[in-house]
Amino acid sequence: MRRRSVRYDGDTMTPKRVARRRRRLDPRARREQLLATAMRVVNRRGACRIEDVTAAARVAKGTFYLYFPSWEHLLVALRERVLEQYARETENKFSGMDQTSWRATCEAECVRFVDFVVGLGGLHTALFHGAIADRPIAEERSARHLIARLLRHGVELGAIEALDIETSAGLLFAILHSTADEIAQGGNRERLVGVMCQLVRRWLYQPS
Amino acid sequence: MRRRSVRYDGDTMTPKRVARRRRRLDPRARREQLLATAMRVVNRRGACRIEDVTAAARVAKGTFYLYFPSWEHLLVALRERVLEQYARETENKFSGMDQTSWRATCEAECVRFVDFVVGLGGLHTALFHGAIADRPIAEERSARHLIARLLRHGVELGAIEALDIETSAGLLFAILHSTADEIAQGGNRERLVGVMCQLVRRWLYQPS
């Protein structure tokens, strides 16, 4: 209702103005740039302010709002992107396997997941434990879901004994997650991954 | 969005006067009171604003700063206290045990830890995942340390096979932690604890 009060020079109706800086990108590219910059900035600093991103992107604050209605929207987009990337890398790794190959694949997947989370850096907290945390993730993209699928597969192949898949998936997720955190904080990767894999083997695999 | 309830009479928008009176209190007692109140408030609401605490303690905002230089200092003190309390409950549970009794105790301890974390409510996030998260915890108080001690004890008794204690302690911590989170978010306690215990048994115990 209240019109923004741009001041005019009394009678002349000439707006006062000041200097500017620089410009222009294809919208898709700019959005991409913002997303990428945010990815980088949040990854490094777990940053939180819109200005942190626009500054890093060397762009005016207002530009942000041309592409995202709010910070949370950006986070959602970021999360989407991260999940998508992970999902893409996971495709079709589990077709046509027997017990043995499944076990090897399973361990490899666990390690891959750990490395992926480590790579997320500050993104992890921002995207999965911050303001966005309670916003639902498309079921088929969630890590828990992927892990559950992995386990189910193992059970079907007889590679691991029957167990409470949902609950176990949650636990396995926590284990991978924790391992990643430790590595991210400077722990010895080999050692951590080793202990983790041993745990997985003892816990899940049939004594056979 | 959430409207502050502090000061306005809904209708008249006339400021309300709530009389209060200086109440001298022994400094130690006052500090105690603030800590206890904060404990309660943060536990319940995961509260965030200093005023939430002082209001609940029926104390002026400024009083807070007489006892804590900043909100973070309070959090540190709170965490200290929580850890202390947990440590106290843990004392001397492991003297004079054999393999069998150790295993039973170990499981019981795990469950107790889970329940403890669940009981923390909002404190958990605030103290262990918030602004304070990266501030170091006195080594001998940390859950990790206690867990490591527990494991070491088990190894010494031959109840569990030799393993990388530090790393394993971190993993076990994550497992307990995750279980607690799930319960706190409404998961079925029996089921979660059951799966967790099974994992612990398979992972740690000697096949004997």
Added chain:
Amino acid sequence: MRRRSVRYDGDTMTPKRVARRRRRLDPRARREQLLATAMRVVNRRGACRIEDVTAAARVAKGTFYLYFPSWEHLLVALRERVLEQYARETENKFSGMDQTSWRATCEAECVRFVDFVVGLGGLHTALFHGAIADRPIAEERSARHLIARLLRHGVELGAIEALDIETSAGLLFAILHSTADEIAQGGNRERLVGVMCQLVRRWLYQPS
């Protein structure tokens, strides 16, 4: 509160691309188009944002500034146009009249004015009570001036008794104006116009 609908695909939050193509147009025609569109938009929504107008005109935002140095300039032009239109409709209605026909015409004119203002819709506030309000109106175009002329004519014909024409014109203007506002806000037209006409008759006409 009102969310801009400009740019986001509700769900995906992916920016939408609406292709548009340069369309050269005779400058006069383009300016005309903008004015007409603004007229319509402001009339309907009492709109405020430049973008509302350019969007409705299916023209780029920047184009606006090719034809108007600022929003206020547009408003001034709009007002000019509205006044002109009204003036045109008023031309030559008062030639060759006697007392009786003048009185009838006068009342008709009052009603016409009221209806005109009602028809302005959102324009009314924007043009006569908004940012532009204090900018002077070309004397011979102002409603006040026209009303004064009408009155003067009546006095000359002896249809109404001598009075302070300028001042009375202001008052009459307010009366018509107010009546229009009431109607615009949903008041009963017949009733309002009726009372208004009665007032005019009693106030102005010679007891004869």
Added chain:
Amino acid sequence: MRRRSVRYDGDTMTPKRVARRRRRLDPRARREQLLATAMRVVNRRGACRIEDVTAAARVAKGTFYLYFPSWEHLLVALRERVLEQYARETENKFSGMDQTSWRATCEAECVRFVDFVVGLGGLHTALFHGAIADRPIAEERSARHLIARLLRHGVELGAIEALDIETSAGLLFAILHSTADEIAQGGNRERLVGVMCQLVRRWLYQPS
């Protein structure tokens, strides 16, 4: 959710700080001061920004929010105050009158109203035609209501002939209002009031 990021000096947890200015008033007094300042500022400039008021009151911007949740709340309070003041001055002026005295009083009241509105200055627009405009006014306080009551009284006394009171009240309001506006814009008070009173007499009073 997101805790404000006050920066601490790394380890020491000592907040950085800067200079300040000055202080303290009884809340009632401060609220009063803000209201009075706003009254003055809006009256003069028809101002709109919170900062205009706080600056004039030589108070920090945040202080405003200690007493009013938003600018609109302030406006409501201001309007309330203005109406109350007017109502108070109107009390009991119409008891025990006959036709003649009523007419005199009526005219006096009209003039008083005009002067009152003139005195409002920029407040008038801000309080009755701005953001607050659609918020309902307590019926018994509205100018229209008071005017209607006045007219009804006159009809009962036989001082004026029966008419459509509600509609007429609206019209009379507009007339007073317009007269006030003219005066506020520098018109000759005597002349304007004179014409207005003449109108009122001719319109309303019985030819008797």
Added chain:
DNA sequence: TATGAATGAGCCTTCATTCAT
């Protein structure tokens, strides 16, 4: 001419922290 991405001043609101009483 036309376009629409980019800019940044302007205004709002919150809340940790200070300090007069």
Added chain:
DNA sequence: CATGAATGAAGGCTCATTCAT
């Protein structure tokens, strides 16, 4: 010791206006 009014840095969002293409 205690109080709570006052402060102002932070950060969010909008939109008139500019300018590279």
